[in-house]
Amino acid sequence: MKDGAEMKNIRNFCIIAHIDHGKSTLADRLLDFTGAISDREKQDQLLDDMDLERERGITIKSHAIQMNYNHNGEEYVFNLIDTPGHVDFSYEVSRSIAACEGALLIVDAAQSIQAQTISNLYLALENDLEIIPVLNKIDLPSANPEEVTDDIVDLLGCAPEEVIPASAKTGLGIPDILTAIVERVPAPKGDPQAPLQALIFDSVYNPFRGVETYFRVLNGQISKGQKIQFMATGKDYFADEIGTLRLQQEPQQKIGAGDVGYLITGIKEAKEVKVGDTITATENPTPIAISGFEEVKPMVFAGIYPVDTEDYEELRASMEKLQLNDASLVFQPESSAALGFGFRCGFLGMLHLEIIQERLEREFNMSVITTVPNVSYHAYTKKEPDNLLLVNNPSDLPDPSYLDRVEEPFIKATIITKSDYVGNVMSLCIDKRGTITNQTYLTTERVELSFDLPLAEIVFDFYDRLKTVSKGYASFDYSPIGLRSSKLVKVDILLNGNQVDALSALIHADNAYTIGKKMCEKLRALIPRQQFDIPIQAAIGAKIISRETIKALRKDVTAKCYGGDITRKRKLLEKQKKGKKKMRQVGNVEIPQQAFMAVLQLND
Numbered sequence: 001m002k003d004g005a006e007m008k009n010i011r012n013f014c015i016i017a018h019i020d021h022g023k024s025t026l027a028d029r030l031l032d033f034t035g036a037i038s039d040r041e042k043q044d045q046l047l048d049d050m051d052l053e054r055e056r057g058i059t060i061k062s063h064a065i066q067m068n069y070n071h072n073g074e075e076y077v078f079n080l081i082d083t084p085g086h087v088d089f090s091y092e093v094s095r096s097i098a099a100c101e102g103a104l105l106i107v108d109a110a111q112s113i114q115a116q117t118i119s120n121l122y123l124a125l126e127n128d129l130e131i132i133p134v135l136n137k138i139d140l141p142s143a144n145p146e147e148v149t150d151d152i153v154d155l156l157g158c159a160p161e162e163v164i165p166a167s168a169k170t171g172l173g174i175p176d177i178l179t180a181i182v183e184r185v186p187a188p189k190g191d192p193q194a195p196l197q198a199l200i201f202d203s204v205y206n207p208f209r210g211v212e213t214y215f216r217v218l219n220g221q222i223s224k225g226q227k228i229q230f231m232a233t234g235k236d237y238f239a240d241e242i243g244t245l246r247l248q249q250e251p252q253q254k255i256g257a258g259d260v261g262y263l264i265t266g267i268k269e270a271k272e273v274k275v276g277d278t279i280t281a282t283e284n285p286t287p288i289a290i291s292g293f294e295e296v297k298p299m300v301f302a303g304i305y306p307v308d309t310e311d312y313e314e315l316r317a318s319m320e321k322l323q324l325n326d327a328s329l330v331f332q333p334e335s336s337a338a339l340g341f342g343f344r345c346g347f348l349g350m351l352h353l354e355i356i357q358e359r360l361e362r363e364f365n366m367s368v369i370t371t372v373p374n375v376s377y378h379a380y381t382k383k384e385p386d387n388l389l390l391v392n393n394p395s396d397l398p399d400p401s402y403l404d405r406v407e408e409p410f411i412k413a414t415i416i417t418k419s420d421y422v423g424n425v426m427s428l429c430i431d432k433r434g435t436i437t438n439q440t441y442l443t444t445e446r447v448e449l450s451f452d453l454p455l456a457e458i459v460f461d462f463y464d465r466l467k468t469v470s471k472g473y474a475s476f477d478y479s480p481i482g483l484r485s486s487k488l489v490k491v492d493i494l495l496n497g498n499q500v501d502a503l504s505a506l507i508h509a510d511n512a513y514t515i516g517k518k519m520c521e522k523l524r525a526l527i528p529r530q531q532f533d534i535p536i537q538a539a540i541g542a543k544i545i546s547r548e549t550i551k552a553l554r555k556d557v558t559a560k561c562y563g564g565d566i567t568r569k570r571k572l573l574e575k576q577k578k579g580k581k582k583m584r585q586v587g588n589v590e591i592p593q594q595a596f597m598a599v600l601q602l603n604d
């Protein structure tokens with residue numbers, strides 16, 4: 001926008017939806033309809049530019065794009081701020097929502113309202129956004145528009161005629177959506193004359209120009225070449241280039257209050273640009289930073305090791321490059337007796353872990369071994385009960401005899417499912433040490449269940465099992481609720497008497513025996529047989545709780561003795577036995593890659 005007078009014609013909005021409710025497709029249709037892209041640039045899921053996003057049909061990174069729309073002869077500027085749909089990225093979603101005045105709430109006409117829809121809706125309502133409900137996929141044969149419209153009306157308390165029926169695939173209802181954005185979404189409020197105050201809602205790393213920062217100006221204006229400051233880090237930069245986000249970036253001289261743009265300052269490290277931070281002018285800074293900023297905290301930790309130890313430095317370089325694109329990845333070097341040198345990495349969740357692992361393999365050709373993921377625990381010793389020890393790796397846990405207590409992170413889980421599956425979902429959550437806190441019938445068919453669950457229990461296979469027990473009809477969302485004291489023990493796995501530190505896990509005392517037994521059975525099936533017997537043991541401290549033996553491959557040394565005296569056969573067998581014993585003392589057991597991941601699929 002060239003000056004503040006046109007602020008009334010700006011509309012900033014985002015799209016919120018559960019995974020796979022047609023968010024990216026709807027964004028494509030809006031871009032087509034407003035002429036923001038030419039026919040030559042058209043492709044499906046236009047805003048999802050990573051291969052991984054296209055294959056999995058999910059949005060991993062949020063994007064922003066500007067469109068022009070002519071409504072009744074007046075030109076409007078739309079800024080669409082796309083948001084990731086997965087629960088792992090909920091902080092990024094909250095910052096994108098804070099940069100908008102309105103939100104399109106998309107609900108799939110076949111699947112109705114799901115957990116993620118509700119949690120993002122609450123985020124939007126907290127930020128006072130104007131909600132425009134859109135009933136998508138009404139062209140599907142399995143669509144149930146009347147019923148789902150009633151669900152939306154119950155949820156939002158709006159009138160049924162406010163719900164816009166649409167189909168992003170066929171383009172049905174798109175003009176109505178655009179009209180609704182103009183008429184219902186309020187224009188941004190802000191004072192163009194006030195000191196500069198802008199919210200960073202995303203950043204992207206460009207290998208040629210450094211970090212590009214995406215921001216929304218709340219008050220004041222930002223000009224090219226101006227000296228600016230990031231308030232969370234307190235660092236000053238020059239605005240080398242500013243501009244608006246079309247499909248290609250368009251440089252501008254000024255970006256005023258209410259508008260969205262990008263900023264290039266030549267920053268080389270993604271860590272310096274924090275999502276949720278406030279940009280202000282160095283000369284005339286704003287006295288107050290925008291509220292809601294927090295450092296992104298990793299929730300899940302796992303070791304990542306190169307398959308070949310010689311690739312350690314190469315892996316470090318690859319991780320550093322990945323970190324430029326993804327500031328929420330944290331890692332530090334660690335070493336393991338079983339796997340050599342590697343890194344202990346922190347992730348936002350299991351999806352984030354999978355994405356990083358896949359990107360390492362695709363973009364950097366690094367084949368890596370990932371150890372069992374675990375969460376971050378707080379341990380307190382008897383000597384210093386107030387002194388907190390952070391345990392990100394099971395091997396950091398102090399000796400049980402010194403240990404006073406261990407606290408683990410808990411979450412509040414919201415699960416929405418059909419009423420037929422309530423029993424299955426409850427028994428799954430209770431198996432996972434959950435306690436039910438609430439049960440609400442949204443309709444006669446759909447139930448919302450709330451549980452308090454330990455985060456460690458949902459890290460592994462919870463989501464897959466939830467989908468299985470509910471035949472795909474349950475949706476799941478969670479938010480952290482702090483730490484609680486738990487009775488946790490460290491289960492070690494011994495192979496041939498040697499501890500394999502990469503397979504250690506922190507497990508609740510009640511489940512330790514069953515899990516230890518299952519781990520031993522699983523490993524027995526996966527580790528190839530050797531020339532000697534290999535005992536696999538699960539232990540808590542010095543106490544062995546389970547044992548399996550991988551039987552030796554035997555050569556028939558008595559084959560040449562046909563007939564004759566039994567003592568000759570015995571002599572040969574004794575000789576073989578001594579050889580096996582010696583072999584077992586010096587023998588080394590190789591653990592295949594599947595064994596490290598098998599621990600995750602103990603219930604299969």
